Every structure is written in C-alpha cells, then in structure tokens.
Amino acid sequence: MAEGIYTKREDGRGFSEVRPMKARVGVVPSADGSAIFETGKTKAIAVVRGPRTLHPQHMQDAKTGILRVSYGMMPFSVEDRIRPGPNRRSEEISKVTEWALSSVVDLSGFPNTVVDVFVQIPQADAGTRVAGINAAALALAHAGIPMREMVSAIGVGKIDKTLVVDLNKYEDSTFHDGEGSTDIPVVMTSRTKEIALLQLDGKISVDELKAAIEMAKKACGGILKIQMDALKNAGGQDE
Amino acid sequence: MLEDKMSSFNMPNLQIEKIESYLKSGKRLDGRKSEDYRELFVEDNVSRNSASAIRVRLGKTEVLAGVHLALAVPYPDSADEGTFMTSAELHPMASQQFDIGKPGIDSVELARVIDRGIRESGFIDMKKLCIKKGEKVWQVFVDIFTINDDGNILDVAGLAALIALGRARMPIYNEKEDKIEGYSESERIPLNKDALSFSMTFHKVGSVIVADVGHDEEAISKFRLTIAMGDNKGKARITAMQKGKAGTISSSDMETILKLAESKWKEMFPKVRKHVFG
Numbered sequence: 001m002a003e004g005i006y007t008k009r010e011d012g013r014g015f016s017e018v019r020p021m022k023a024r025v026g027v028v029p030s031a032d033g034s035a036i037f038e039t040g041k042t043k044a045i046a047v048v049r050g051p052r053t054l055h056p057q058h059m060q061d062a063k064t065g066i067l068r069v070s071y072g073m074m075p076f077s078v079e080d081r082i083r084p085g086p087n088r089r090s091e092e093i094s095k096v097t098e099w100a101l102s103s104v105v106d107l108s109g110f111p112n113t114v115v116d117v118f119v120q121i122p123q124a125d126a127g128t129r130v131a132g133i134n135a136a137a138l139a140l141a142h143a144g145i146p147m148r149e150m151v152s153a154i155g156v157g158k159i160d161k162t163l164v165v166d167l168n169k170y171e172d173s174t175f176h177d178g179e180g181s182t183d184i185p186v187v188m189t190s191r192t193k194e195i196a197l198l199q200l201d202g203k204i205s206v207d208e209l210k211a212a213i214e215m216a217k218k219a220c221g222g223i224l225k226i227q228m229d230a231l232k233n234a235g236g237q238d239e
Numbered sequence: 240m241l242e243d244k245m246s247s248f249n250m251p252n253l254q255i256e257k258i259e260s261y262l263k264s265g266k267r268l269d270g271r272k273s274e275d276y277r278e279l280f281v282e283d284n285v286s287r288n289s290a291s292a293i294r295v296r297l298g299k300t301e302v303l304a305g306v307h308l309a310l311a312v313p314y315p316d317s318a319d320e321g322t323f324m325t326s327a328e329l330h331p332m333a334s335q336q337f338d339i340g341k342p343g344i345d346s347v348e349l350a351r352v353i354d355r356g357i358r359e360s361g362f363i364d365m366k367k368l369c370i371k372k373g374e375k376v377w378q379v380f381v382d383i384f385t386i387n388d389d390g391n392i393l394d395v396a397g398l399a400a401l402i403a404l405g406r407a408r409m410p411i412y413n414e415k416e417d418k419i420e421g422y423s424e425s426e427r428i429p430l431n432k433d434a435l436s437f438s439m440t441f442h443k444v445g446s447v448i449v450a451d452v453g454h455d456e457e458a459i460s461k462f463r464l465t466i467a468m469g470d471n472k473g474k475a476r477i478t479a480m481q482k483g484k485a486g487t488i489s490s491s492d493m494e495t496i497l498k499l500a501e502s503k504w505k506e507m508f509p510k511v512r513k514h515v516f517g
Contacts, residue, residue, distance in 0.1 A: 031332070043286075075289075075326065084326050122303060
C-alpha cells in the first residue's frame with residue numbers, strides 16, 4: 001500500500017483506521033428523535049420531527065409518507081464563516097442524504113405525512129455528510145420510524161496512490177501532491193450490505209475503487225456497532 | 240418572539256387554566272416560583288474552527304453561539320472602527336413551530352434585539368478593531384443557532400452571544416500576506432468589560448409577571464418586556480428595552496417588573512460576568 005508519496009498519514013492513523021468515533025441519542029428533548037455523531041473533530045447533530053401532516057397539501061402522497069432532509073453547516077463550524085441558510089452545496093447534500101435514507105425507511109404506514117430530518121454540523125473537519133448520515137440514521141431509529149435496516153456511512157479515498165479511510169480535512173482538501181486527493185463518501189445498508197450512497201471526486205482506477213469500497217464496507221461494520229450501542233444506551237438519558 | 244407563529248390555538252383550555260391558576264397561587268407547573276430562572280449550563284468546546292463557539296442551556300432551552308472575525312473595509316462614517324453583525328436562526332431543528340428557509344420576522348427580531356443590546360452598550364471596543372483607518376478593520380460576526388426551544392430563547396440567545404464574545408480569541412493577522420493565520424491562545428478580542436449588560440425577559444401570564452418562561456407559558460402570555468441591565472457602581476442601570484406582543488402594560492405591572500428586574504440582576508450579574516469572562 002505504501003507505494004507513492006503518501007506513506008504515512010498526517011495524523012498518524014493506520015490507512016484503514018477511522019478517527020475516534022462517538023454517538024449518542026436523545027440530545028434534543030423536544031424532538032421525536034435526535035442524535036449526535038462525532039468522528040475526530042467532525043460533529044453532526046440530527047433531529048427528526050414527524051410523521052406530521054405535509055404542507056403544502058399538493059405535495060402529499062396518499063400512498064405513503066415522505067422523507068425530507070435538510071443538511072447545513074453552522075456559521076462557526078469552519079474557519080471562514082459560512083453565511084447562514086441554504087446554499088448549493090448544502091442543498092445537494094440534503095438531497096443525496098435524503099435518497100440514502102429513503103432507501104431503508106418505510107413510511108407506507110403514514111400516508112400524507114412528512115418526516116423531517118434536520119442535519120447540522122457545529123464543527124467540521126471533513127466527512128460532514130457521512131457523519132450527518134450516521135447521526136440521521138440514529139435519529140430516525142430513535143424516533144421509532146420504521147426502517148427495513150440500518151445504514152452506516154464513511155468517507156474513503158485515495159491520497160496520491162494510497163487508499164485511506166475516514167479522510168480528515170488535510171487529506172480531503174489540503175493535499176494536492178502526486179495524484180492528489182480522491183474523496184468517496186459511501187453509505188452501506190446494515191443487513192443486505194448494499195450501497196445506498198456513492199459519490200466520487202478525483203481520479204481512481206476501477207481496481208482501486210473496488211478496494212476502496214471493500215475498505216468502506218469494513219469500516220461501516222464498525223460504525224454500525226457504535227450506532228447500535230448508542231441506541232441500546234438510549235433508555236437512561238431519554239426525557 | 241415565537242409566540243406569533245405558535246400562539247395558543249393548539250393548547251387545550253384546561254392546560255391554559257392550569258398554568259394560570261398555578262401561577263395565581265405562586266407556583267409553576269415545573270415547580271419553580273414565578274420569579275425563578277432555570278439552571279444555566281455553559282459549555283465552550285462546540286467548535287475550535289472559530290474565534291469561539293459555545294453552548295448555553297437554560298433548563299431545556301438550548302442555543303449555540305459562535306464568533307468569527309474577518310477582515311473588512313470600514314464604513315465611511317466610522318473609518319477607524321471595526322464592524323459588528325449578529326445573525327440568528329430559529330432553526331426547525333429546535334421546535335415544531337419553526338420553518339425552514341429565509342429567516343422570518345421572529346429570527347430577524349431576535350437578531351436585532353441582541354445586536355442592538357451589544358452594539359449600543361459599547362461592550363465591544365470597536366476602535367481597537369481598527370487595523371488601518373479608512374482601509375482595514377476587523378469585522379465581528381455573532382451567529383446564533385437554536386437547538387431546542389423550551390421557551391425564553393431571547394434571554395438564552397442573548398447570554399450565548401455575550402459569553403461567546405467574552406471568550407472569543409483574537410485572530411493572528413499576517414500583515415505581509417494580508418491573511419488570518421489561526422487564533423491567538425492568549426489574546427481575546429477587545430472588550431469594555433465594564434459595559435457588560437445582559438437582558439432579562441418578563442412575561443405576563445394570566446395575572447402574574449413571570450421570569451424565564453417555559454414553552455407553554457410563552458405561548459399564552461399577554462405581553463413580554465425585555466430589559467437589559469448593566470452595572471453602574473454596583474447598581475443596576477437599564478441599557479435597553481423591548482416590549483413584545485399585543486398586550487398592554489399597566490403601571491402596577493411596570494413597577495412589579497422593574498423591581499423584579501433589579502433584584503434578578505443583583506442575583507444573576509456576578510454569575511453572568513463569571514461565565515462571560517471565565
């Protein structure tokens with residue numbers, strides 16, 4: 001693996017090692033479900049509200065409830081302040097997150113309703129969309145929304161010629177040498193082990209991509225365990 | 240603040256009567272007395288990517304506030320002063336009643352009341368935020384984000400803004416390359432510590448003046464009065480006020496509120512100061 005110039009990770013981790021991760025549910029008392037998921041310095045809060053009646057009425061679906069996701073970064077989450085409110089990047093991430101979660105959520109029992117998922121990033125160090133999806137999946141489960149299975153998410157990538165898991169900001173945006181940095185957010189379903197989200201930015205061969213997805217699969221197994229532990233520990237702190 | 244949107248239309252009359260009759264006998268549903276504030280929690284490791292970012296919780300009402308500094312051109316009418324801007328988001332994460340999208344009038348009022356309180360008190364030393372007169376100054380942003388609404392977001396957001404400013408680190412400015420290189424661990428942004436004032440909001444619920452309203456009390460109150468007070472040689476001095484909602488204030492209500500505000504200020508000011516400069 002240590003071919004090329006990126007032979008040692010900037011923060012000292014092994015190439016397939018994720019950052020220290022933490023998860024907790026029940027962090028927003030007025031919500032139907034909520035969770036926080038942290039990986040290294042990246043933090044994501046997710047809140048679920050619903051099922052509730054969907055307005056405007058013409059958007060309602062008489063066969064099923066719908067999932068609506070809103071992702072955003074808080075103004076103080078990064079060094080250059082982000083203007084409050086939606087932007088093109090946050091709108092796209094909201095949509096891909098919505099697709100990823102919709103693939104496992106079953107709202108057929110709640111026609112004409114919407115389940116709102118709000119994902120917010122208080123502190124960012126790369127990997128915010130996958131941290132957000134991990135938090136959102138937890139918040140949905142915490143809210144008791146019917147799900148066929150769980151999802152777990154991880155960013156994998158290629159730094160010069162080296163495949164790595166859970167890129168930090170240096171690897172994701174600062175590193176430009178050699179073949180540069182390729183960033184691949186992946187969402188895996190827990191039971192069927194299928195891919196619920198896949199994006200890619202950079203340059204990578206087919207074989208390398210296959211290897212990267214295998215690394216993602218492995219990492220998601222570990223994340224699933226953290227998520228399930230958080231749900232098991234929910235009882236005491238729930239209000 | 241939030242009352243226009245949520246109003247009391249979806250609260251059962253029985254609940255309204257219960258809140259009001261409890262208050263008449265000097266009690267509240269959560270066990271507090273009418274003048275009691277809920278317990279205040281402050282945590283400051285929300286984000287290391289800004290000058291400061293803190294989390295403030297009063298009971299179950301929770302708000303995050305962050306401070307950013309950026310380089311800017313000064314306004315022509317104050318060429319040797321930094322600039323200051325407050326934004327607030329009543330995010331739908333925090334409450335069933337908040338909608339997504341463009342900030343509504345509630346968010347705008349919240350941001351403006353807090354902005355005015357801080358600006359007019361002279362808490363931030365704007366002159367010291369000047370780098371080169373007429374050309375380059377520091378611009379200070381305070382961003383407020385609501386996490387959970389259980390009433391009285393106005394006071395919680397105000398405290399969060401003050402505490403975030405009090406703990407904000409000064410950026411390190413590389414003059415040669417004209418850019419910011421991280422934050423100083425020892426230097427904080429220039430503040431007039433003596434100008435610190437914080438606001439307290441009192442509502443009239445039923446026939447009683449109530450401090451630090453919870454969600455349901457806020458929904459049914461007749462009016463609210465926000466009073467900002469600072470220190471003038473050990474005594475409270477009013478620095479800003481704002482009345483909200485459609486009800487009117489009688490002179491006896493006014494007297495009750497002012498008396499209450501003074502005694503609350505005495506009790507809370509030392510604690511607030513400790514949090515802000517802690």
